[in-house]
Amino acid sequence: MAPLDPEADAEALHAVYGDPEVMAWWTRPATASVAGTRRLLAEESERRGAALWTVRAGNGTVVGVAGLLGAVEIPGLTWILARHAWGQGFATEAAAAVVEHAFAHDGLERVEAWVEADNARSLAVCRRLGMVRRGMLAQHYAHREGPHEVVVWGLANPRKEQNPPPVLHVEPMLPVADVAATLEVLRSVLSARVAFSVGDPVEVAGLVLGPWSVGPSIRIVTAPRSQSAPVTLALDVGTGLDDLYRRAADSGVGRVEPPIEQPWGVREFVFQLPEGHRLVFGAPA
Ligand SMILES: CC(C)(COP(=O)(O)OP(=O)(O)OC[C@H]1O[C@@H](n2cnc3c(N)ncnc32)[C@H](O)[C@@H]1OP(=O)(O)O)[C@@H](O)C(=O)NCCC(=O)NCCS
Known part of the structure; x- marks a missing residue:
């Protein structure tokens, strides 16, 4: 993995962000051009706290992106791979490296992943990472017709002391x-x-x-x-x-x-x- 460079990596990553099948669960629709992919990558990288890396196959080919989202309250994991790279363990390996960096290097207390309830492959990545399902919420992206349900997953830094939540539940x-x-x-x-x-x-x-x-x-x-x-x-x-x-x-x-x-x-x-x-x-x- 190498830090994402929107300028240099847009060309290779257009195969990812320009593919409607890959983008079916993304916050915005597939990009229409390499320039559009470059803009999307620049926007996602510039968000406060974002840390994104390109994921490369063994032969050095760029196959996707993994990292931490920016502009979120609790640090959030993100991953995306070119369609041809699915099913080979790249996302799990890359995400595990991001988690290790977030916990060992950045000293974060916890990370989350928000995954659409029917995004089976992404849900499976969360499970393979040992994430715990914390709850559900609804979101509505501007380019989609209606709202969708999202599963919120959490992973706490095992190096840090974890205090149990003070309140388990509120019942009116x-x-x-x-x-x-x-x-x-x-x-x-x-x-x-x-x-x-x-x-x-x-x-x-x-x-x-x-x-x-x-x-x-x-x-x-x-x-x-x-x-x-x-x-x-x-x-x-x-x-x-x-x-x-x-x-x-x-x-x-x-x-x-x-x-x-x-x-x-x-x-x-x-x-x-x-x-x-x-x-x-x-x-x-
Ligand atoms: C989500 C996404 C990254 C998951 O990709 P993926 O290839 O299914 O996940 P992994 O790279 O971890 O690969 C796991 C698969 O590789 C297999 N595999 C092979 N070698 C492996 C290894 N060394 N380690 C782990 N898994 C391995 C696993 O058995 C699993 O196979 P399966 O799909 O038949 O169950 C991909 O589907 C994607 O880009 N989706 C669109 C973007 C998206 O939705 N992003 C997330 C938004 S929340």
């Missing part, structure tokens, strides 16, 4: 008049799993918004209407906003306001429960 509590009825509506609209329910009739129940034991969750507790001050919950959703909207509207419960685009770049709709609690579902616009 919704006071409602009829816990069982609210549980049923939220369970069906959100495809949620009932983690527990206590009492007959139910007085307290926990919903996990996903198929696993842990995940975003809501606790529902009994309270007379007079004592249940309305709560607003913001729920980040990925690509499923329209499906959720339809399910909320079809539930016939509460009030559903159609999706609108907010000035801060989020498309959202409000599902208001009979008690006045507002569930605001949002995805990148």
